[in-house]
Amino acid sequence: MEIAGDGVIVSANTAAHRLFGYDNGELLSRQVRVVLPDTGAPDTPLGVLAKLIAAPNDNTAEAVGLRKNDTEFPVEIVMTKVAAKDGDVFVCQMRDISRRQLSESMDAVLHTTLRRVLRGQTHEQFCAYICDKIVDLLGCPLVWIGTKENDGRIRVCAASGKLSAGFPQKPIRWDDLTETFGPTGYAVRTKQTCIVELEGDKIIDSDGRAHTRQIIVFPLLSHNGIEGVLEIHSRLGRLDQGTIQRLESFSLRIAMAMQIAADQQSLRLQRAAMASAANAIFITDAEGNILWINKAFSRLSGYREDEVLNHRISILKSGVQNDAFYKEMWDTINSGKVWRGELVERHKFGSLYTVEQTITPIMDGNTRLSHFVAVHDDVTARKNAEGRIMHLANYDQLTGLPNRRLFHDQLTVIMRRAKSRGTKVALIFADLTNFNRINDTLGHSAGDKLLKVIAERLSKMVSPKDFVARIGGDEFAIISEDLTGMEAAAMLARNMIETILSPVMLENNEINVGACVGISIYPDDDEDPDKLVNFADMALHTAVRSAPNSYFFFSQEMNEETEDRLALERDLRKALIQNEFALFFQPQLDLKTGKIKAFEALIRWFHPTRGMVSPMRFIPIAEDTGLIIPLGDWVLKEALRYLNVWDDMGLPKISVAVNLSAVQFQQEDLAAGIEKVLLEKNIAPERLELELTESVVMQDARKADNILSRLSRVGIKLAIDDFGTGYSSLSYLKRFEVDRLKIDQSFVRDMTNNYDDAEIAHAIINLGHTLGLEIVSEGVETKEQLELLRQQGCDIIQGYFISKPMPADEVPAFLKKAETTVY
Incomplete structure (x- = not known):
């Protein structure tokens, strides 16, 4: 116009x-x-x-x-x-734009549905909500959702609309091929949308056009197959193709919600079983078919999970109990009462064992029996006797530590576990010096007491994850898994030597012994347990020959690496004093506005002789030594100082993101300290964002929840960095007071060529938006990646496509140029 x-x-x-x-x-x-x-x-x-x-x-x-x-x-x-x-x-x-608003309304319904599912609502509850909302949006006379049952039925979960009263008038089936009019069965069998037009029920609209009313059945497809159907009866005429396509997408998300709800129900059952006892546990349906077992069940019975699932529990019958015994047991259970009793069962390989069994019935929402939880406690004398024999065979009778036999077995297990995790293991041998002199001068009784004291000290010195053993007369060993680096192994060796060097009082005599230590590393030295033991022994002998109370790594290269790390640690302490650090800034682009929204502050170390040292190299050292605390304080104050500088230049009011390490995050006065710096620098809290990796916040989720809440109350923005590379409990994630999720660049790098990466990124974006969070994608290097992320609904991007990290003095010019740049 x-x-x-x-x-x-x-x-x-x-x-x-x-x-x-x-x-x-x-x-x-x-x-x-x-x-x-x-x-x-x-x-x-x-x-x-x-x-x-x-x-x-x-x-x-x-x-x-x-x-x-x-x-x-x-x-x-x-x-x-x-x-x-x-x-x-x-x-x-x-x-x-009414169609677009319809899409927005559908998205809102889906977001609310997912929240309801995560709160534990049943199919009937959240499906009723969905049906009501579709009726409100489209004015349909009838909308219903049903689930596909294995017996051929379609079970109606919810129905809404003016025609929903008394629906369905007769059972709906998906397996009846004789039906002349069966859109529901057709949609289920073909996994395709079925549209039926009611030719005898035409509607004339205000333009004089004739419309034919429709019944549209959408199959609810998930990765497990057909979950059920969504059926919609149109109001005035045909639904346009665009609306049908939106509803097809909508139905896929409903199926996902139904699958999530089913998974949650399964998890609740498992939690209920695990809460009953810590022994062997299994769950059956009302007919006694095994649905779930724990690992203790497999250890006790010898059966793997795939050998017992969907089998009757009678697979464990020994023939010792008669029919009358089992009748009394089942009568008690079927009456809804807990049954307790002693039972003899047969191991997979034929041996018999006795258990104290507790069987607890589980009721459904209608107080009908649906499942049983059984808890087994092995009480056989044979097992007790075997336990005593195993202890004698695997533990040193003098010190109580594992002996060489158990040490070798455990080393194999730990190395296998490290291989699956991709981690390292340190094997540390220690040989006491002057021990024979103690035996010769004070007698073997004194020597035995000394060994007990040293064994007790070593057990207290190590972390709970480390394994200590006595492998010879005066030799001890430590297996340390999840090794963070060579310095950690060296530190453990030094602590071991210092622990042994501490004086011991025996019979009013102060006894002093020392130790030499040899270290080998899996998988750097070898992946064979016997060779690793030999290498540690060789390193031990080298230490014995070299100097008292010394330690040696098996390879000279490892010694050089350790020394280099120690030198770097010394230089790091000097660098803080000599101001060798600088901040670089990488911009973050808001995809909705096309404006630069914030910068991430990144620390750089310009070493006087090494040149630029990678943060990947010096940050772990700073964390291990505690230097990350003063270093982190410097980064925060320096980043806020630059905000003031840029504000004074009249540049746009941007925010700054600062990374927070695990050590910093554990500080008791973290929130108060940051708030104090913000006041000193006169910076509004909402202009500061703290980034934490999901592994940091999930180390102690409850404590993290409290810390995040305190930071959020100050007004500071919070982001979960590298999201998708660790493990996040959704139950905690939705509680955390965070504002953003940052998609790790590993998913962005190949997303335009790798369907899986693109789908993972899209899923994280949808998840974040469902939880009310902004999504930031890191590592965006191409225009194609930017456009794909824009299509997927990503809020903010960061990466080389926008800019590499830049020195602070280049930021003003970049911001001025960015005001006229179209991305």
Whole structure:
């Protein structure tokens, strides 16, 4: 439409007339406020266009249009001012956006549904909500959702609409091939949307067009197959293809919600079973078919999970108990009571064992028996005797430590575990010096007491994950798994030597012994347990020959690495004093506005002789030594100082993101300390964002929840960094007071070529939005990645495509250039 400056419609095409329900020519010479009224100022000739004219930098708006029949509808307006001979004319392009708003409404329904599912609602509860909302959105007379049952039935979970009373009037089946009219069965069997048109039920709309009402059945597809169906009866006529496509996508998300709800129900059953006892546990259905077992069950019975699932529990029958015994047991259980008793069962390989068994019935929502939980406690004398024999065979009788036999077995197990995790293991041998002199001068009794004291000290010295053993007369060994680096092994060796060096009082005599230590590393030295033992022994002998109370790694290369790390640690302490650090800044782009929203502050170390040292090299050392605390304080203060500098230059008010390490996060006064720095620098808390990896917050989720809440109350923004590379409990994630999730660059790097990476990124974006969080994607290097992330709904991007990390003095020029750059 063209509108003159006085609000009169000068011209309007056929589409504009149709949009507002007028015949061609009827709109001409009318005031535009007739079709685009401003409800706040109804007498304004230009209607809602007056607000657009008053905003010279904005030519697009969403408003409410008014049709000839007085019905309202949402409309998008794009206005262009054109200079004419008789004054300015305003050209408006308009489109009906009701379909887009339908999509937004559907998204809102899905988000609410997922929240309901995560709160533990049943299929019936959240499906009823979905049906009600579809009826509200489309005005349908009937909407219902049903689940596909294995016996051929479709079980109606929920129905809504004016025709829902008494629905269904007869059972609905998906396996009846004789039905002449069966859209539900067709949709289930073909896994395709089925549309049935009711030719005898036509509706004539206001334009005189005939519409045929429809029944549309959408299969609810998940990765497990068909979950059920969503059936919709149209109101006035056919649903347009766009709406049907949106509903097909909508139905996939419903199926996902149903699958999540089913998974949660399974998890609740397992939790209930585990809460009953810590022994062997299994769950059966009402008929006694095994549905779930724990690892203790496999150890006790000898059966693997795949050998017993969906089998009757009678697989364990020994034949010792008679039929009357089992009848009494089942009568008790079926009456809803707990049964306790002693039972002899048969191991997979034929041996018999005795258990104290507790069987607890589980009721469904209608107080009907649905499952049984059984807990077994092995009480056989044979097992007790075997336990005593095993202890004698595997433990040193003098010190109580594991002996060489158990040491070798455990080393194999730990190395196998390390291989699956991709971690390292340190094997540390220690040989006491001067021990023979103690035996010769004070006697073997004194020597035995000394060994007990040293064994006790070593057991207390190590972490719970380390394994200590006595492998010879005066030799001890430590197996340390999940090794963080060579320095950690060296530190453990030094602690071991210092522990042994501590004086021991025996019979009023102060006894001093020392130790030499040899170290080998898995998998660096070898992946064979016997070779690793030999290498540690060789390193031990080298230490014995070299100097008292010394330790040696098996390879010289490892010694050099350890020394280099120690040198780097010394240099790191000097660097803090000599101001060798600098901050670089990498911008973050808001995809909605196209503006630079924030910068991430990244520390760089310019070593006087090594040049630039990678943060990957020095940050772990700083964390291990505690230097990360003063280093982190410097980064925070320096980042905020630059915000003040840029504010004084009149640059846009941007935010800054600072990384927080695990050590910093554990500080008791973290929130108060950061708040103090913000006050000193006069920076609003919301302009500071703290980034933490998900592994940091999940180390102690409850404690993390408290710390995050305190930081959030200060007003600081919080982000989970490298999301997707660790493990996050959704139950905690939805409780955490965080504002953003940062998708790890490993998923972004190949997302335009790798379908799985793209889908993972999309899933994280949807998950974050469901939880009300902004999503930041790291490592964006190409235009194609940016566009794909924009399509997927990502909020913010960061990466080389926007800019590499830059020195602080380059930020002002970058910000000025970014104001005119289109991404």
